[in-house]
Amino acid sequence: QETTQPSLYTRLGGMPTLENVVENMLYRVADDPEVVVFFANTNIDHFAEAFATQLCDISDGPCQYDGPPMDRAHQHMGINDAHFNRVVEYLADALEDEGVPLAEQNELLGRLAPLHADIMRRQ
Numbered sequence: 138q139e140t141t142q143p144s145l146y147t148r149l150g151g152m153p154t155l156e157n158v159v160e161n162m163l164y165r166v167a168d169d170p171e172v173v174v175f176f177a178n179t180n181i182d183h184f185a186e187a188f189a190t191q192l193c194d195i196s197d198g199p200c201q202y203d204g205p206p207m208d209r210a211h212q213h214m215g216i217n218d219a220h221f222n223r224v225v226e227y228l229a230d231a232l233e234d235e236g237v238p239l240a241e242q243n244e245l246l247g248r249l250a251p252l253h254a255d256i257m258r259r260q
């Protein structure tokens with residue numbers, strides 16, 4: 138007998154949760170001088186929307202991320218592994234803070250992990 142599970146997007150709580158998660162993450166970024174410098178010239182509203190759309194897309198929600206590919210979006214910023222890990226940690230903390238269960242936290246972070254290579258490609 139086959140059992141189907143709701144999409145990761147649905148289990149995460151859909152767009153309302155993802156938007157709260159991104160906002161929560163951005164407060165953590167804002168509090169970290171070593172990371173916030175990267176965003177000095179960034180339109181944060183645009184970033185928040187693009188990031189939430191990407192989380193929606195990657196979790197099989199009804200969105201399509203149509204921004205620049207990750208290697209180009211982050212090229213020549215000087216991002217290193219420590220920066221990357223810090224941002225992922227802030228995302229994990231935000232997911233926890235917004236009440237996302239651990240299994241769904243890990244599933245989402247697992248889907249983002251492969252982006253590491255893309256983001257690092259053009260540093």
Ligand code: HEM
Pocket residue numbers: 172175176178179180183184187188191204205210211216220221222224225249250252253256
């Ligand atoms: C899994 C990790 C990451 C994901 C999924 C991600 C995703 C994104 C997305 C979707 C955008 C919007 C692209 C656009 O529409 O132009 C973006 C932009 C940006 N990301 Fe990331 N990112 C990640 C890691 C990082 C890290 C580690 C840093 C730096 C510490 C960073 C810094 C930035 C900055 C500064 C921009 C805005 C660039 C601009 O102003 O045009 N990102 N990222």
